[in-house]
Amino acid sequence: MNETQIAAYRAKLTQALEALDRGDARGASGQRTVELDQQAVGRLSRMDALQNQAMAKATGARRAAQRARIHAAFDRMDAEEFGYCEDCGEEIPTGRLDLDPCVTKCVSCASA
Incomplete structure (x- = not known):
């Protein structure tokens, strides 16, 4: 894999990180603690708020996992191991990386 391709993947991953950051900023309010105020919110409304909070936390966890995958890809780029299967060492097709x-992993190792 040449430097131009690596730079293109690095730019794509940087954009993905920025999108994750924007998503985290939008989802932060949904992860706050749900207040118990029976005067303002009824029991069912509070249950809805708790469910929304749980979904926001799950989404945040998925974003954190994706962020870790992106940083691992940056580490592989820095170590000049990006684009090679971690199991067999063969080059991963660019279509898969796109x-x-x-x-x-390459398709063969990923399906095994």
């Missing part, structure tokens, strides 16, 4: 630059 779909998800964070993949660490």
Whole structure:
């Protein structure tokens, strides 16, 4: 894989990190503690708020996992291991990397 391709993947991953940051900023309010105020919110409304909070936390956890995958891809780029299967060492096809630059295995090893 040449430097131009690596730079393109690095730019794509940087954009993905920025999108994750924007999503975290939007989702922060949904993860706050749900207040118990029976005067302002009824029992069912509070249950809805708790469910929304749980979904926001799950979304935040998925974003954190994706962020970790992106940083791992940056580490592989720095170590000049990006684009190679972590199991067999063969080059991962660029079509697969185009779909998800964070993949660490070729199709054969991923399906095994």
